[in-house]
Amino acid sequence: MSEGSVPVRLIGLTRRATRVLVEDVRAVKERDPAATGSLEIALTYPGLHAIWLHRVANYLFRKGVPGLPRAISMFARFLTGIEIHQGASVGHGFFIDHGMGVVIGETTEIGDNVTLFQGVTLGGTGKERGKRHPTIKDNVVIATGASVLGAITVGENARVGAGAVVLQDVPPNCTVVGVPGRVTVCSGERISPIDLHHENLPDPVLDMFNTIERRLDRLEQKLEAAIRIPPEENK
Numbered sequence: 001m002s003e004g005s006v007p008v009r010l011i012g013l014t015r016r017a018t019r020v021l022v023e024d025v026r027a028v029k030e031r032d033p034a035a036t037g038s039l040e041i042a043l044t045y046p047g048l049h050a051i052w053l054h055r056v057a058n059y060l061f062r063k064g065v066p067g068l069p070r071a072i073s074m075f076a077r078f079l080t081g082i083e084i085h086q087g088a089s090v091g092h093g094f095f096i097d098h099g100m101g102v103v104i105g106e107t108t109e110i111g112d113n114v115t116l117f118q119g120v121t122l123g124g125t126g127k128e129r130g131k132r133h134p135t136i137k138d139n140v141v142i143a144t145g146a147s148v149l150g151a152i153t154v155g156e157n158a159r160v161g162a163g164a165v166v167l168q169d170v171p172p173n174c175t176v177v178g179v180p181g182r183v184t185v186c187s188g189e190r191i192s193p194i195d196l197h198h199e200n201l202p203d204p205v206l207d208m209f210n211t212i213e214r215r216l217d218r219l220e221q222k223l224e225a226a227i228r229i230p231p232e233e234n235k
Helices: 006-031 038-044 046-062 068-080 204-227
Strands: 121-123 147-149 174-177 182-186
Touching (some): 006 046
């Protein structure tokens, strides 16, 4: 049997697909403390179902099959509440936690070991043509309700806080919060590839108000000390 024959190619494709599916299940086990077993994950996790259906749709899309990839994408959206355009590129170990309301645009590129939470949008900013959606590098965590818009790049190991709207490139190993998104922490060092503590991100607006409040307290204390009338002058 020749190496390029249909059965051999089919066996090779099946092995690669099985390897990717196993990696997807492993990603859920590693990042979701509620996951109890492979069978439960495979049967009950909508984020995983959306990713698997997308992998099929994307394969057919790249092969030039008309109509069917879009139909699979819409079926996945109906089934899971997650919309991944059939043209989007998704790496290994991709994990969508819960996932309701997640939208991923056509020219989005997602690296390995990326984690998204519910309500995340990886979208465009208008009617540009060509590359118009973000590139998400390896080990990125994007928290609940965040939007990453336009043909920008989120660097390796970066974290995007809940509700942030990111419109500019994010350097590697940095944390972005706020509307519009602002880089608040850049370690300059590679952090853990699976860091899901997006609830403890800094809030630069709150920090600014706390600083102003502390300065006002000091000014009030100085003002009171300057205008305080000695007790003997009140007699």
